[in-house]
Amino acid sequence: MNQGTTDHTETKTISDLDGPETIVNARSVRYVYSLPEGRKIHALTDVSFSVTRGEYVAVIGRNGSGKSTLAKLINVLEVPESGHVVVFGIQTDDDNHFWDIRKRCGMVFQNPDNQIVGTSVEEDVAFGPENLGIDSSEIRLRVDRALSYVGLSDLAKRAPSSLSGGQKQKLAIAGILAMMPEILILDESTAMLDPISRNEFLLLIERLRRDHGMTVFHITHDMTEAGRTDRILVMNKGVIVMDDKPSRIFLRQAELVDLGLDVPIYVRLAFSICRRLGLECREEYLTSLDAAVDAVSHMLITHAPRLQDPKLISDNRQVLQLTSHPSEDIGTVFHQDEPAQVDQDRMNTSILIEVSHLSHAYEERTGNAISDVSFEVRRGEILSVIGHSGSGKTTLISHLNGIVRPQSGSVLVRSASGDRVYDTKRNSDVRQIRKTVGLLFQYPEHQLFEETVEKDIAFGPRKLGLDPDSIPNRVRRAIDLVGLDETILERSPFELSGGQKRRVALAGVIASDPDVLILDEPAAGLDPVGRRAVFEYINELKKIGKTIIIVSHNMDEAALYSDRILVLSNGQLQCINSPEALFSDMPEIERIGLDLPEIVRLMLAFKNALDINVNPVVFDLESATEELIRAASALRDMQTPEPDGGAHA
Structure with missing residues (x-):
């Protein structure tokens, strides 16, 4: 690129650096964090990039790859150790004019608690405009508009x-x-939003860009979000290793996987189908979900193998008939949720937590946070709790280990041996309940307080009186299971990235070895490798008989890993069912206003495009690939004339 400069020595401005529309320009940027005892972390090394006005740029990379540091350099929360960053023609290390940059940049952090200052919602929204000196009547309009934008x-x-x-x-x-x-x-600013709210926010971003020319710099681990942008920067160990439009980035799937990253589900499925059919996956297939569906549908119809065995075709027709209207006979086809008749004593010992008619209201709110909720948690199951933001999920799980006591109703917890039942209302029982039920909060970094990671993870086991000689091994095993290196043990937890803090907090709960783990958004803010590590460990815990309760906004993970899913809406229990039964009942999904797993929505798109009864209720890539190949193969066989001029029956 041609690079012209204008000398404004007094204000250290640089204009026309990469053309008139370039509003962010970084060249040869290096940033180092200095730690106690002389240690250093090289967060950024020789980073160069530019952003033009109105551009929507995603930044992806592993936890600790330098993404947040890069964002802070744009907003002048940090300045580079070497190199330069120029925003709106102003060098960020200009002490006299950096406020001119901050007035025109807005940053939403990973943890919203770090930037909320008002005593009321509207007061907090007004805080920023007030500091910009905006007229009070204009502030009122801006506050009302902003709250309307986000549904508050x-x-x-x-x-x-x-x-x-x-x-x-x-x-x-x-x-x-x-x-x-x-x-x-945006620094992982959608990580805690439910899927519907996240999509509404992304649509809002598109509207603001269209109507106001807003430039967006979006750090995310959500590859589908990244796919909706103009351009993606891929970071690895403080270096930008890829910089291109999404379709070209996604075409390099193997390289992304080697970097510990992922691609959207529609890209993964396109690659999977192409591999099965022996075809090349092209960039034009990956520009959007619709493009992938159109291209893959054409490939399937043209190249899917024929099913030679008429019996397979007959079996296929039966499957398609079964799945064409699954909600009509949901109890027969999918509903395996109700237990068979068994000995009552045996049934009782299989129930680990019993919640009966539980209600709770907070003084500052109108109405109940949760209302008349009853359900049971079965020993050894993975139970996911889902629902919109504010539906009562965190309030509910806070009752399960006695942090919040029932105002109405009861919560009973059975001991690991099964011979005692504890009541969260009884003070004498709460200590034992908390040994049995471990809880990882929604913002687990709030649970970190020790001077080193090792001491923080060891704190829980020590407080529980576990064998001191076993604690170092517990700590190292927990660190390994959450995908962190032992070199992190001597570091302060407060100098870690957001994703690393989450993993350390999870390790602290794991090290205490409770019988029940309650995890509130355990993988939020984690990169793909970190997310997989968390759920692989959850599956390992299930294998040894542990019970896991997961609060999640990720419908795909809830569907793939859960035995049952509990749905809350406005504090009320809507249903508790197997993933297959829940996501097959489309009328119920619409009634609750629940989003579908991305892979199910993708399969529904294929069903419409192929005009065939594809079973959309699959939760993993392999099953989706096999279902599409099977359905397309059957369709070809049904359309292929037999030698005598007839068709398959």
């Missing part, structure tokens, strides 16, 4: 402390939108 208008008078994690994230976003920044920087 009805909560304007509420205290931020009374909001759910997802609602707090919406509040943080609204506070920045009210400032109407020219550059919006």
